[in-house]
Amino acid sequence: MSANGTKDRDEHGAVTAAEYVLGVLDAAQRRAAEQRLAHDTTFAREVAFWEERLGPIAESVAPVTPPQDGWARIERKLEREAQAANPRRGVWNNLPLWRGLALASAALAAGCIAAFVYLVDLSGTVSPLVARLDEQSGQPGFIAASNPQDGSVTIVPAALLGQAQHSLELWVIPPGGKPHSLGLIDPDRPVKVQVPPALQPHVSADSTLAITLEPLGGSPTGDPTGPIVAKGTLAAL
Amino acid sequence: MDADTGRQQLVAALARVAEGDRAALRLVYEETAAKLLGVCLRILKDRDEAEDVLQDVYLNVWRKAGSFDPVRASPITWLVAVARNRAIDRLRSGKLIRRSAPLEEAAEIADEAPSAFETLGAAQDAVRLGRCLDALEARQSAAIKAAFLDGLTYDELAQRGGVPLSTMKSWIRRGLAKLRACLEQ
Numbered sequence: 486m487s488a489n490g491t492k493d494r495d496e497h498g499a500v501t502a503a504e505y506v507l508g509v510l511d512a513a514q515r516r517a518a519e520q521r522l523a524h525d526t527t528f529a530r531e532v533a534f535w536e537e538r539l540g541p542i543a544e545s546v547a548p549v550t551p552p553q554d555g556w557a558r559i560e561r562k563l564e565r566e567a568q569a570a571n572p573r574r575g576v577w578n579n580l581p582l583w584r585g586l587a588l589a590s591a592a593l594a595a596g597c598i599a600a601f602v603y604l605v606d607l608s609g610t611v612s613p614l615v616a617r618l619d620e621q622s623g624q625p626g627f628i629a630a631s632n633p634q635d636g637s638v639t640i641v642p643a644a645l646l647g648q649a650q651h652s653l654e655l656w657v658i659p660p661g662g663k664p665h666s667l668g669l670i671d672p673d674r675p676v677k678v679q680v681p682p683a684l685q686p687h688v689s690a691d692s693t694l695a696i697t698l699e700p701l702g703g704s705p706t707g708d709p710t711g712p713i714v715a716k717g718t719l720a721a722l
Numbered sequence: 723m724d725a726d727t728g729r730q731q732l733v734a735a736l737a738r739v740a741e742g743d744r745a746a747l748r749l750v751y752e753e754t755a756a757k758l759l760g761v762c763l764r765i766l767k768d769r770d771e772a773e774d775v776l777q778d779v780y781l782n783v784w785r786k787a788g789s790f791d792p793v794r795a796s797p798i799t800w801l802v803a804v805a806r807n808r809a810i811d812r813l814r815s816g817k818l819i820r821r822s823a824p825l826e827e828a829a830e831i832a833d834e835a836p837s838a839f840e841t842l843g844a845a846q847d848a849v850r851l852g853r854c855l856d857a858l859e860a861r862q863s864a865a866i867k868a869a870f871l872d873g874l875t876y877d878e879l880a881q882r883g884g885v886p887l888s889t890m891k892s893w894i895r896r897g898l899a900k901l902r903a904c905l906e907q
Binding site for chain 2 (some may be wrong): 500503504506507508509510511512515533534537538539540541542543544545546547548549550551552555556558559561563566719
């Protein structure tokens with residue numbers, strides 16, 4: 486910052502950052518500053534410096550009691566936003582996890598390709614089984630491929646679900662039978678699940694693979710406790 | 723509630739907000755809404771506008787809580803920054819209708835003592851800033867405080883102070899440079 490008050494050299498944005506935080510910029514200058522904030526880390530550091538240092542000026546501002554329905558108004562807006570982001574019905578509406586869920590077609594395609602590459606890679610004499618686990622919306626959520634040779638099931642997410650509060654648990658359900666847990670899966674990358682020998686007979690054509698939403702660490706009871714995120718039936722290629 | 727506890731609770735609540743916890747956002751709202759409404763009202767001078775912006779502020783906090791870094795910022799100054807940015811953007815949007823409504827008429831001062839800055843653990847920062855502002859020329863510190871609190875542009879500040887624009891810019895820029903030197907000591 487030049488201290489002589491004549492011509493200001495502001496190569497690092499130090500003056501602009503302080504002026505932005507102080508609030509003296511006009512609308513266009515503020516927009517320019519916000520754009521710069523997004524990609525210029527030096528500038529962002531300057532802004533953070535001033536926000537933290539000048540913030541306490543607000544100490545002198547007297548608090549004002551918000552309206553009685555202040556929180557209710559915010560909650561209604563949050564609700565509307567959540568609905569707009571996720572127009573599903575029933576249980577799907579109640580799950581904060583679906584907030585912001587975006588079925589990016591690119592991620593979907595990547596998931597399918599990954600599953601395909603994996604299957605091609607199987608140089609098996611026994612043919613693998615594959616299932617597309619659809620979400621309730623009908624869109625593919627996961628691609629699963631079983632490999633009878635080594636008794637494994639590979640799960641490839643077709644879309645990123647972004648889930649930090651819960652675990653996703655994979656189940657195999659033989660026709661007319663009850664669900665058996667195959668363990669937890671990662672929503673962000675392909676997972677190869679080793680099927681216990683006792684359950685391997687269940688991983689057969691016409692069995693259902695399902696993924697449920699469970700408490701962190703998986704179902705506490707050994708049976709599915711959460712809603713089904715996606716399911717599909719195993720079939721020979 | 724002592725200052726450290728208040729600050730830690732707010733930091734913890736913001737971390738939960740970042741994970742999508744609505745109850746935590748309500749906690750943040752209840753702790754800070756009166757303060758932030760005061761900040762918005764001071765800038766907008768209109769109760770309806772300020773209440774409207776206040777909603778935006780917490781929706782913004784809901785989306786942006788993940789970017790709050792408790793190592794770099796105190797939660798209350800971070801929230802004040804979010805509120806001021808929303809309020810100033812609204813002010814600059816030129817869509818304000820009732821700019822002339824007198825502040826006293828609209829304001830209902832909350833019965834809250836000690837201040838949010840004390841209970842939320844930013845009192846020391848405030849003391850240090852106060853000392854550094856006091857060390858400036860009176861007109862410099864007055865201009866900086868008015869700019870911050872009322873969200874005025876250089877032009878508006880110059881008109882209000884009855885000085886040329888270049889003079890106002892010079893006061894504020896020199897004031898900020900000295901302030902920075904003092905705060906970095």
